[in-house]
Amino acid sequence: MADKLMGARRTLTLGFSFQCLGYFFIAYSALSGSYIYLYAGLGFVVIGRAIGNTAPPIILSSVYKDKDSRLDSAFTYLYMINNIGAFLAQLVAPIIYKLFGAPTAFALSGIGMAINVIGFVMMRKLTRQAGTEADHRHISSVRMAGYTLGALVAVAISSYLLKHLTITHYLMGIAAVVILVMIIRVLLKESVKTRIHMLVGLILMVQAYLFFILYNQMPTSLNFFALHNIEPSIFGIAVPAASFQAFNPFWIIVLSPVLASFYNYLDNRGKDPSMPAKFAFGMFFCAIAFGMAGVSRFFADEQGMLSSFWIGGPHLFFAIGELLISALGQSMIAKLFPRHIRGFSFGAWNMTLALASVSGAWVASFSATSETAGEVTTPLETLSHYSHYFLYMALATLVICVLCALFAPKLARMIDDEPESGKELQTAEPA
Incomplete structure (x- = not known):
């Protein structure tokens, strides 16, 4: 939709408007106890995010030249801005819920999204040169109504699928295969250099998938x-x-300006690591996070309880890894995939994260304690259980980190080298 039909600016407005309606529906469902409004609200939020969340990175990347070295810093700051909202929500929402109830918490979310939409519309002149080619084409009211109607149908389908998660998981797998086939079709039509860049981008997306399986242990185990x-x-x-x-968005907010400035510092001296190297570093910090959580049992009190340092510390290292992979992943999409499918590529990136969330929840199921089965457990028992689980995760992450590091130089050369013949393509593709 952002690439060919509506443009990024219109999809952002429509997507955020849908999310606004979704939160109000959910708030009303909490008041009325109606599941119909709950699933309708969730459907609006899901489709709103699917439509709108690819637009900000498209708009941001469109104001930079292709492969601009400042993209890493720009996307790091964008990631920081997103996490300011996440930090405030995760800090304040439990308090609002406790004091005023769920309807108020979700209604405030709806108001926040409404402010987003109104603010973007009021400042639309500042972004009139940004976006895709579709942003600069006139769209008739009838066509816009047709796109909106199609999105509403998607909301109805999404609301239905949320009640049937097994079907949803199968459809996600099918959608992932379809997206991969479509990307390969585009890849085969591009120049030799672009093909190689897209191939590297797909490999890095696989690495990001593995990282986010691990990263999704934060909201679970x-x-x-x-x-x-x-x-x-x-x-x-x-x-x-x-x-x-x-803790996670807090560290993102604190570290983002530091890393963005550090990227510029290294780039000005010609020492900025390659994107594959940064992904490998991200895996390394993820391994440290798991390792710190794993060794925490040696510092517990007699009851098996720990200070908040032992949850804030792992979140710190997870945040560094997240900034090196998730924030820079969007920069990677902007650098390695053609401009004319940039919105579709950002959508493929979001699909990668969604699949990783499902896989991460499955991995987290291995951390379940006997309390999950209804048995009462003590903090000492759960501490021992989680400690062993996190140490196993640290070891697995370290293995992935080593593999990423071994392939990083080859992938970096594939990005930087200028192929001179079809023979070089044949050599690069199997790698």
């Missing part, structure tokens, strides 16, 4: 670890255990 074994306080101030999830 790491979160349960915090609930069972972390004292619910920070510097002596009592906080809800669910608020520990705010």
